[in-house]
Amino acid sequence: MGSMEHPIFSLATKPDLSVREYEHRGVKVTIAPSVLGLATIHDKDILIYCISQLVAKMNAGAKLHRTLHLKAYDLLVATNRNTDGRGYEQLEAALDRLSGTRIKTNILTNQEEIKENFGLIDSWRIIRHTNSGRMSELCINLSDWIFNAVVGREILTLSRDYFRLRKPLERRIYELARKHCGKQDEWAISLELLKKKCGSASEDYEFRRLVGVICKEDALHRHMPDYAVSLDGDNARFVNRSAMRSLPASDKTLFPVLDPETYNDARIVAPGLDVYGLEEQWRLFWLESGKPELKSPDAAFVGFCKSRYSRNRDR
Numbered sequence: 001m002g003s004m005e006h007p008i009f010s011l012a013t014k015p016d017l018s019v020r021e022y023e024h025r026g027v028k029v030t031i032a033p034s035v036l037g038l039a040t041i042h043d044k045d046i047l048i049y050c051i052s053q054l055v056a057k058m059n060a061g062a063k064l065h066r067t068l069h070l071k072a073y074d075l076l077v078a079t080n081r082n083t084d085g086r087g088y089e090q091l092e093a094a095l096d097r098l099s100g101t102r103i104k105t106n107i108l109t110n111q112e113e114i115k116e117n118f119g120l121i122d123s124w125r126i127i128r129h130t131n132s133g134r135m136s137e138l139c140i141n142l143s144d145w146i147f148n149a150v151v152g153r154e155i156l157t158l159s160r161d162y163f164r165l166r167k168p169l170e171r172r173i174y175e176l177a178r179k180h181c182g183k184q185d186e187w188a189i190s191l192e193l194l195k196k197k198c199g200s201a202s203e204d205y206e207f208r209r210l211v212g213v214i215c216k217e218d219a220l221h222r223h224m225p226d227y228a229v230s231l232d233g234d235n236a237r238f239v240n241r242s243a244m245r246s247l248p249a250s251d252k253t254l255f256p257v258l259d260p261e262t263y264n265d266a267r268i269v270a271p272g273l274d275v276y277g278l279e280e281q282w283r284l285f286w287l288e289s290g291k292p293e294l295k296s297p298d299a300a301f302v303g304f305c306k307s308r309y310s311r312n313r314d315r
Contacts, residue, residue, distance in 0.1 A: 002107045004179040007199025010038040011168035034100025041168045043094040045079040066147045072135045080163035088134045109148040159225035177227040177238040186239045256297030270309035
């Protein structure tokens, strides 16, 4: 919850070598990068997966340890990452950034304040390689800060569709909505405070434009999990989608919604292609076709991916 409330992770898509300082209502956070850059919001996927493994053990009554032994392939699949060679390379780079990023903060986790400089993960190592040389099993040592938060159950569940969000700002906005809106019908925040909590380095006018683009795309595609987001003057407004079920049919977004498992099926028929990029193409194709009624949107999308893969292979 601490990392959802405060901007711990970089939104940059290129190596971010800046030292970031954040202060809000008595909470102070300083994040310093390694030579490889700050840990990014996409790198956080690894921590989310590790936390989910700890929670599963905790719910089963098992004893918890900071050291986790994981299957690399399972991690990649669970976080909707590519499982080709590049996917493993990106995983290794993310682990390096997570272990290299150093944090100093007065945020309490499980009623304990970690005052010293610490990392998000203490260390990691590859235990076993596949025949192709890729990592198969790996060992991750979580930091006390992360581990204490899990033990203290200072955690919130995320929608599985969170991993479908490709834009860093979309992910960060969803995290804030999940933390602050929760099960409420709606929640509003000023763009000024939203920018601060996102840790965005954009100018005010550019940040407004970026949020506006996300709002327009959500109105059209309903792609943001759990919450509909819109601009309301100088505020961003989030409405819990469960509270929208009583709206008249004419007020609802009619775009077909895909089952999260469909993306795995799409990867099978279109190996090596970006299934989220294909989804955007499919959405546009559906709109340009006059929004035809689909008996099975999932089968239609998988068929579209298969067709695109065949077209690219034949070129």
